[in-house]
Amino acid sequence: MKRIFKTAAAALLLAAFVLPAAACGGTQDGGEEHYRERLSDTTFQEGLSVSGLQSMNVSRTWWKYRGTANETITPYWELGQYCDLSTTRYRKDADGNDVWRYDATKNDLTLGTIFDEGYGIEGVDGDYETLTNQSGSKYVSVKRATGEINLNVDTSKEYLDEAGNISPRRNGEDWVHLILGQSAGGVVIADYSEIWVELDFCLTQTEIINEAGGASQFQWIFSVKDNDSVVGDYFWFNITLYDNRYPSFPGGGQFDSGKADATNKFIYAPSSDKLYEGEIESGKEYKVRLNIRPLLEEAFSIAKGKGALEQSQFTSMALNSLNIGWEVTHVARMGVKISHISLKTKE
Numbered sequence: 001m002k003r004i005f006k007t008a009a010a011a012l013l014l015a016a017f018v019l020p021a022a023a024c025g026g027t028q029d030g031g032e033e034h035y036r037e038r039l040s041d042t043t044f045q046e047g048l049s050v051s052g053l054q055s056m057n058v059s060r061t062w063w064k065y066r067g068t069a070n071e072t073i074t075p076y077w078e079l080g081q082y083c084d085l086s087t088t089r090y091r092k093d094a095d096g097n098d099v100w101r102y103d104a105t106k107n108d109l110t111l112g113t114i115f116d117e118g119y120g121i122e123g124v125d126g127d128y129e130t131l132t133n134q135s136g137s138k139y140v141s142v143k144r145a146t147g148e149i150n151l152n153v154d155t156s157k158e159y160l161d162e163a164g165n166i167s168p169r170r171n172g173e174d175w176v177h178l179i180l181g182q183s184a185g186g187v188v189i190a191d192y193s194e195i196w197v198e199l200d201f202c203l204t205q206t207e208i209i210n211e212a213g214g215a216s217q218f219q220w221i222f223s224v225k226d227n228d229s230v231v232g233d234y235f236w237f238n239i240t241l242y243d244n245r246y247p248s249f250p251g252g253g254q255f256d257s258g259k260a261d262a263t264n265k266f267i268y269a270p271s272s273d274k275l276y277e278g279e280i281e282s283g284k285e286y287k288v289r290l291n292i293r294p295l296l297e298e299a300f301s302i303a304k305g306k307g308a309l310e311q312s313q314f315t316s317m318a319l320n321s322l323n324i325g326w327e328v329t330h331v332a333r334m335g336v337k338i339s340h341i342s343l344k345t346k347e
Helices: 011-017 293-305
Strands: 002-004 035-037 048-051 060-063 077-080 090-092 098-101 121-125 128-132 138-143 148-154 176-188 195-210 216-226 234-243 252-255 266-269 285-291 317-328 331-346
Touching: 138 176, 148 176, 148 195, 148 317, 176 331, 195 216, 195 234, 216 293, 216 331, 234 285, 234 293, 252 293, 266 293, 317 331
Parallel strands: 002 285, 048 077, 234 266
Antiparallel strands: 035 331, 048 060, 077 176, 090 098, 121 128, 128 138, 138 148, 148 331, 176 317, 195 285, 195 331, 216 234, 216 317, 252 266
């Protein structure tokens, strides 16, 4: 069963927000040339640039799918796997020496370089290229023939104490990320009447083991930057596709916080009634076909009203980068299958 996401934000926009299956990726009148794809390598052919466990670390390794990726370019997509509990989970003796420190390397997906052996484990499962870690807390598989990617997390294998027992995340600690990201092309929002996001996805697992510590969220997040800001001011625009806490996501806005590397920038997430009808269910396939242009303008106005972007004008706001995937702050097993990811502007 497939469902098409739509907006209920305003009646005059409703017809433009729902695309029939025959028009996927096209225009309402069949004029494909009027729309421009803004993402690169939408079928993940050129591999993934794998981050380290700490979000502030800029070093990356390249997952090349058994060495078959084009050696002349670097990947367009980054795989963010942030969560390093070794910085908060440790025990010292009376002299200040480490008696025990959480071994975060077992959760690391990074691959080898000429300088470092790496920790990620590559493999093949039928038509899928696979990457996992030693603990089994993160698993990624790519089917290049169809451009399908699976992102699975099992935080019961990361949120552990010294004895290896489940120990839910504490306030201020890192949380598990497994997210895909790339540049959004610097699209100046005010220059376009329509900005479409498209995505096919299916939640393959949604098992909550211990609710303490937070939630599981599958989101498509954009950073929206003020091109004219001297300090590079920006806000976050979050399309929340799944949040286990809500049968219908209420939406809202708040400032990013909760851990040491938080950005303190404003986050706006539209409510689910502006995105889709009904509730998200595991095992069902969904199609996102959504013009986010009016929602981005609404988000900007709300951010200004909350005291963010004090010096910014809407005409200078641009889509700067994006990420899509899991942020899981409680103990859970979550999985999603993604395909047909797209960001288009009407030219």
